[in-house]
Amino acid sequence: MTTEKHLIEKKYYETFLNGDPKVAPIQVLGEAYMEEQKKDIPDLSAIRFAQGEVYFHYKDFEAAIFKWENIQNEWEPWAKKNMADAYFELGLLPTAEEIYKSIATEDMTLQTEIALHLFSLYIRQKNSESASQVIKETVSQNPDYENVTALARSFFEEHQDWSSAIELAWDEAIRLESVEWYDAMIGYAGKGVTQIKEPVFFEEGLFILARVDSERFEKLSSALWNNFKKSEAHLSWVMVMDRVITRIASENVGSWNTLSGLYEESYLSLINGTHLISEVGAAIPSLLTNWMKICVSSHALAAAAAVISWNEMFPRTLDSSTVYEAENRLLELEKQTNGYDEAVRLSNEVLHWANKHDLHVTKSLTWIMNAIKNQDSYKLLVVGTDESGKSTCINSMVGNPILPEDNKALVLLDYDEQPGIREIADSEIIEVERIEEQPSFRYQRSYHAKLDSSFLQKHRISFMDTPSINDSNEVLSCLHAADGVLFVLNANNPFTEKEQQVLQQIKEKMPNMDIHFLLNKMDAVYDDQDQTIVETKTKVKSNMPNAGVFAFSPHYEENSQGSDFGKFFAAHYKQKNLIAGRTTNLLYFIRRLIVYLLNKRIEKENSLVDSIKWNEEMVSKLNGAIHQIGDKEVEKVRSISRGYQSIKSKMKAELLEKIPQILRGCSEYIQENSDFGKLHLELNDEMNHQVESYLTETALPEYYQLIQNWIQESTAEFNEVQFTINEMCDSFNALYDEDKLQLDCDFKVLDDWRRDADRLTTAIHWEKMNILLRFTPSQFLLKSAGKLLGNITQNKTMIYNKYKQYVETEDYHEAAALIVNRFLQPFELFEKSIERDIRIFFRNPLAILNQTVEESRREISSNKDALSKMRENPEWYQDPLTFFELKLRQNEWLDQKESKIPV
Template structure:
């Protein structure tokens, strides 16, 4: 080993310095000279030592020269030293080549070469090679000085937490040194091991448990926390379950942390996040291990969890665990039943419901918040109409604030606060006075009023409807299990009569251990004392108080005594009431699953029926649109066509009649111009005095008929809206047509008729043979008297016999151009008229189709994966049953002790 150290530190030369005081250079020089004088020369050892001296003095070239001539067993070390020299000279590539070429059986040399290469690779940023060489070194000799520290630093510098954690685990297993597990714990707490398969930590934890149980708990707790709610969480639970199955533990105090972790884990994994099939192999083992770890004071929680799980999932727990659970329940020192556990269960149930599109009503949550007020006793005040219970509450308040209603009334005192609220399943609404109150069993009333008796004795009163002989006592029965006690106001004239006794017996079936006490409205305390014996025959624990308006202090003391809100037993009783309400909520949610499925089926059926009706309505509506467009357009065309026919008939007559303007003494040279002007004047007179008035009348009549047609359509749409709204059960559909179209038509027609006119036409001035000859003749012969008669005859004959169809058609086309364009736009205007109703119906059709599709998808999901809904509720029931077992166990223990 000494030789290895000398070779590592390049101090081999010290072997030649024994008993010598000269400088090493001088000593080695003399030895070199002496060796050369020998018959058989071997200078390798001396040259090796000389190389070391030169290296230490940084004469690396000379050192290399000396080490290159080594041919004995020191040659591999000499090669390594040559590489060290090149490394020191900065010739890293040459150093690397020499290091990697060294062959030797020496583990020490291999390790030294590996460490030098590791350092060189880091310097040259050859990270992959650095990984390989440090792994090789670890595999070769992990005990070699500094190799694990170098590896750890390297992995941490590279932030390669996988390799760092594996190193810590491997070294922990190999050396069993606690510092490696402490390092692993640091990595775990930093979150560097979340991606590891939990099975990787099985053997290290087993090994750590055998060596150091305190550190085992710490590392296990860190791993547990790191995996919590992650992708490997359930896999971790299986692993840790197996670990605790294979280690021997005793339920002593030092395991309390592990016990708490088991408890918290159990509560978290049965909160509706996981399915039963995911937990069926995990929870039973978890509970068995938890029982082993739980100390005496917390054994009840674990034991009842075991029994509850086995109750809901029969035969899932092994016989030994069940037997141990029963023993723990009856033989262990019980921890008290904590109200907050049950409150957390209710909150988890509400959160799960909201995440699954179910609703736990506001009234339910409000009631639970009332139960959570452990400092106030909630007293249900009941009685028959003869008992005057309302009057009693008003005397306590000092105001007539409570009346006989079907609405339950909660009465409390909060300092000087005076307000009245009504509570529905959607929230709380303030009321300014009694006139605004809704009288309904489904709407609760909350009265906050300064009342000394309630404030001093920490009491809240609940007033329900009076109970008559034949009335339904359901409302009182509903609130009875949630009250800390019932105060029954007796009939002062015939107290505790048969009617009252029968009512009390029925209420007792719902009481859930709720105590009954009695008020007798009388100042005669002896009457109450005499009544006490009778009542005790049926209600042995009940008390009777004789009340008079002047004895409010005595009433307060009585109520405070019999309905005390103090002590652990009060919390246990309140817990039992909360559990009763949670079970009712759980049952409601189970029923809602069936209701939801039935509702989806009905929704699909209803929407499919509506869809058929809507599609039929849409088809008919489009037919109506087309029919109205055709009818209205045809009606308009008929009105304008008649005017066109009039124009076609009258215009030629008017033009022919213009022959009357031809006289024998006319100036025939200008007659064609004069006559053309007269013809245009006659046409203008006809158009303005005859055609346009008739056209205006025809179009007004058309507008009236069209308005009737469109109003008829609107009436049809109104009827259909009413019909569909009846089906929807709400004012959903309101189909209103765009009557602005009619206003636009009226405005456009007024504008067109008011500016309608006929431009001056070239009737006789056209370049046609006949007109040309007449004009020419007029100019040529008009000066000769004997020719005027001939021209007169020819002109008159021409005007009276001329065919005016072309000019008539031309005038008609120009005059009716705007009216014809109006006709072409009618169809698109009618489309606009029906546009909003059609778009609305089309949108409603798409809504129905979407509703059908989504409902069918939800229904299919519910039917194909019922466990998604039912499994969380079964797990909530496990937790509920566990709490009920705890309450029962404490009650039985109290009975045995008593």
Template sequence: MEKEQYLVKKLYHEQHFLKGDESEHPIRVLGELYVSEQKKEMADLSYIRFAQGEVYFLNNDYEAAIFKWENIHNELEPWAKKNIADAYMELDLLSTAEEIYKSISSDSLILNTEISLQLFSLYLQQGKAGEADQMIKNAVVLNPDYENVTELACAFFEEQQDWESALDLTISEAVRTKSRQWFRKLLDYIENGHASAQEPRFFVPALTALQAIDFSLFEQMTVVLWDNFQKRDHYLSWLKELSAVIAKSEITASYRWNKLPAKFSDSFRKLLLEDFPLERLKEVVPSLLSSWLQVADSATAPAAAAGVLAWNDVFPASVGESSIQEAQDILGRLSGVADRSNLFMDSQNLFKSIEQWASAMNAAMNPKVKWMFQKLSMLDHKTVLIAGTSAGSKSSFVNMLLGSTEADFFDTSVPVLYGHGETTAFRLITNENIATVTTSHELVEGERKPDALIEYIWPNRFLADHRLSVIDFPVLHFPKRKESVIESIRMSACMFFILNEDASLTIDEQELLNEIKEHIPEYPVHFILQTNGPITNEKLDSVKQHVSQFFPDANFFAISGSDPISDSQLESILNEVDEKKNWLLLTGHLIFLIKKMIGGLLKQREKIQRELTEAIEFDEEVLTKIQGAIHQLYDLEEEKTKVLSDAYRSFKDEIKSDLLKTVPKLLKESADILQEDSDFGTIHKKLNDEMNKRISDYLQYTVHPTYISSLQDWISFSEGELNKAQEQLIEWNEGFNLMFGEERLELACDFQILGDWRRDADRMTGTIQIDKENILLKRTPAQVLLKSAGKLFGVIPANQSIMYKRYRQYIENENYDDTAESIAEKFFRQFELFEKAIPRDISLFFRNPYHVLRKSADELQETVDKNKAKLDDMKSNPEKFHNPLKLFDVRLRQLEWMKGKSKTGSRTNNSVNG
């Protein structure tokens, strides 16, 4: 044990004074030494006091220990201060202890480490997590090799859930110590999600150190980090950092990786098929591919090598020459190793991905290519191609094959595909569209298109039983019909080439067969010799010799035109359509289609921009008209509201006018109930009752029926006006739908309001109830005078005649306009709600057309805005259209390299190279 370790454990007294002698108590020994030293002329009691302080401390006599250590003034003074602070800690005088710890100045690494650890413990007791954190970090920085200091720090960080500090410490210790224990702890943190906030660069030191120590643990940690970053924005940065780590590593080819090769394969596919910025991919992918080559196993090496070469095809000089050479060597060594069925599935997936992208971009897909893809995806179905030198011989063979004379119906210049179906149907397949043909005129028109193909479906048991389709190709004119021939080849499992009797091949046919042999060597071509007479072995040998220069391994069949084909011959021929899937050929077919599709889409951008511009202009024009229609609808509603309201007020005003004229007349005529012998003291009451009765009868039997009749007439008039409005809206409706090309709008008004009005009119046919008028019971001066005079003179017979004349004169000459106005107001008050509701009801009548027009306008505006944004984006960011196609092209070329590229490497869409 070193000297400072004795000081740490407070065993300095054993090292220097006791020498292992346990026969006497240390206090007695040290006390005797103290007395002995004190007697010396130049006594130095500091060391003995220091030792005595240790013994007192270890025996829990902290005050005595403090007393002894306070008098130390030699090189042990810093340790004495530290011990004093320890004693105050034990006495629970933490503030004093803290002050003393902080006052100590020393060059001793161990002492400073101990002080940091003691302050760490002190702060924990005080609940000061921040100060404790700083002290334990100081201890780690000062002396990470100190016993348990890093483990203590790590435990503290975990308890505080300070995962950033825990990760910093773990990586630092893993790199420093090269200990697998620390790497495993780091792996545990990552797996439990404690590293999710860190960026990829944070882990580079640990990965760099680990790959030189333990490949297995390196792979585990890499895969866990990969899964972590794959779901985050730092994914590309992770791939870049990892590639840099692997590039600098010393990975040996003999090590067998478990998961890493597949992770590279999946990530490369993800990068190509998902929406990542191309400029960022250019920074990441080359190094990723080179790293993939370093770790690839036998299963993924072809894909890795093909990926390197494909990326370099599309982005030349982006991958290092050494990686390119290595990729070429790998493909050379592993030729034929790739799983052909998986390659076919990858091709299918790529086609579907491009199709989905094109749909999202509003890019029109070639319908013929889509149709061909669907045919090729029917793996339980086979298509054979029939070609030949003579239309008659070829059609004759097709008829024998189909067991019918269907081929005689088609003397066309375009290929015909015969297939089984429950019902008979003709379809014309072109690059522009797929149309059902119903007339011979349409068929002739379609034949004029160079890319046309006729699909003829009808019930055919032979085709159904063999799950077979047959393409009858017209007489060959190669290379004039090269593209059409290639498309037919790329739909078929094999070709049956019909030779005529002299077995000679035209120059065009020889060129076609050479093209197939060179660029599609896996495509089976079988030859059928059809003669009018018997077929001799010599004749057959002669034919074989002539054709073998093109296809030395081809199968030959001889058929006599004078005899029907036998079942055994037919089965023999069909057996050549291999029951086992030729995945290499199928993959080549799909690659051909994908090339054609990408080539077509590259031309789509200008078309899409033009179509977007036209769509925006059309929608804006329609939108303007719809907005104009909305304003016209406002005007129409205002017009109808005014017309109907005016019509209502017109008949109401006419009735009111009559009422205002008639009521005063009725009141004046009430004077006829006066008699000279009337009781003029009470006659005013009788007159008032009579007047109200006459008014009530007038209202009930004259005014009210007139009002109801006029209201019914008004409703009929309103119905006519509203019908006119609906007719106008129907014209708008038809005009807009004609523009849209579909039944998109229906501007139907709500005629329910007419029913509501009629129902209200029916309810108003009952008895009219209005309050009586105080016509002669008012306290006007004239009435007061008459009433007083009547009471005064009514008992005097001589004055009866005078009162009679006065009353009559008063009744007949009184002004009843106010009374008439009051009665009119009361009468029409009960119809007031109906009148006030007319504008609201008319608004309800037009509510649905408003809603339909506004909704259509909003939808059009939204469409216009979206299309404008899309158009602006396309104009300002043309790479958004082209870049995905470049990445699709990389994936396509990878498939080509894995399948095996042609000798020429030709990539034109018109080439049969596939």
């Protein structure tokens, strides 16, 4: 055992035993101590150091400390470390920590031992932070020290300090090129914890691993890739892998099937419409180049198609050698998948993207794509002229007169236990009762009819009926939705020049499409059936040598003919390889969808511009209407108020004139034999009575009639206003193309006026007034004279004449004014409400117009924001569609490999 190991294990004392295990260490050391003391200059440090070790092993820690604390020569650092160990064993951890930290030494072994003991001390104290710091420093300074890295790894894993564990394993893997540490990294990646590091952290280590162990390189790279592929660092990771693969020598590239699949998966995810070209465009050429470098046979065709498609869309971004290699592979390799699933995924991606961005996709397009994806039945497209009777023929087969005789719509007939008909409109799919007979000049309609038909169910056929080939090209646009074509001919005049032209167009458009013929209306050529069939087959064979011809009449026994056609269908139409054709068809409609969305972008921008301009014009028109109605309101407030004021003024003038006359007329109540002592009281009562009677019986009815006339005139004015507003409203609704505005004025105002007129003119609440009893000199003298002289007969005539004269000549203006003011007070209160009521009459139209202005302004602002974003960042719309087209082109290349159909 070396001295260093003796010191570490506290067995330095064994050097005094001369290899004799039977000797007692205490005795030997005691004897050595006594011998050393006999020397002139004794050095007891080594003996005391060894004695301390023995006491330590016997757990006499205090004795051990006593021996060690007096050592001051070269043994001192180890002695202090041993003292700290003893305090540690005694549980005096702060003292132990203080001593460990106080030791100054250049000895790397001692430094490491001190650090490891501090590490243990911190663990016992549950001070994970300090323990982590100590073990990291120890690994950094002396990583080759026994068990240091193992201790660190165990500690980090136990405390789930994955960042530190990953750093340790990665540093050791690179330093030692150790597969064990790389295996540890594979484990961490499997736990999914490696994504806490930036991808660039792994770059150099992966490059080294590719040289050390190719198989492990794929395992670790794939595990890390799976960690990063769903994170924001995905693109950074791909770029790191590209740099690594680029540096790897060709001889170190293994059969990396998993890694090749991840390259394909990442490439497709980067072009799935969620990234812009500016974000990923620079990285993809390198990705494709390295994918080609490492791909195995199962991914080689996809990689080659991706390279060629990218080069088509973005020329000169790939090295020519990479493109050349891809072209050769595309020619040499056999296609291993049909591409149908990829086409379905792509269609779903495009539709999801359109829906996410609120882009309306016509229902007819999504409906036909869904029909292609439905693999429950064979889609047989039935074509023919008006004279062929194809619709009647289909009705006969399915056992339901579902199709009109001259069908001009695209109709898909499917089997379903729950029958129903749906019309496929541009923006919605609606349930309908029947398929309409539609004039040829109308827009093309589509229907999906589900029938409980035993024929459709038994033979798993779906018929697609189209408008006749006489006046429509709809047949050609429907070819990509069909699995095969049934060409219906009229037995009276089979295979006309027009029919041959259409057949040629179908063959040019879909050269691999199964096309066979049905010779209809055989009952019309009953006597020449055999000859007609032979001649028709001859004509057909000259154009299509492999085409079959089936003789049919809707008037023959249905079940027999249906069964025979079922056999004909099974014999002539290829149903085993439908998926390849469906892939081609689906890709065709995906391209139509992408083109549609590209046009939709332009249409949407133009629509926003038009909407902004239209709404601005509408705001101008609406504001003009608001001002016009506001002017009307001011005008009516003025004219109607003046009308009422004129009535009130007229009544007031009439009352001020009439009431004094009534009061003077009360002189007739005065008689020579009147009791002049009380006459002034009686005469005052009479005057009140006469005025009240006049107001009630004459003034109120007259006022009532005048107000009624005023209300009638106001009604006429209001009706005129409403008529004008209605014309205005109709104009606006015509512009909006809907009944958006309802500008109804509040005619309840007139009902309120009529009610108030009735209330004000039905009766008056008369309170007796002091007309004659007011304190004036004339009245005072008369009342006094009446009381003093009224009982003297010779004075009565004089008093009578005086009273008579006074009553007949009195001014009464002041009294009349008081009476009129009191009488007109409620009418004046009514007058004050007229302006408010007129404004209430106009309130609803003005409120609606102002609200519509605000709505238009909000829409203008919203559209301007949307337009600004579209123009500022056209790539947000354009780039995803470019990537979708790139994906489509890749699928078309793969499909072309299978179908040999030119795209």
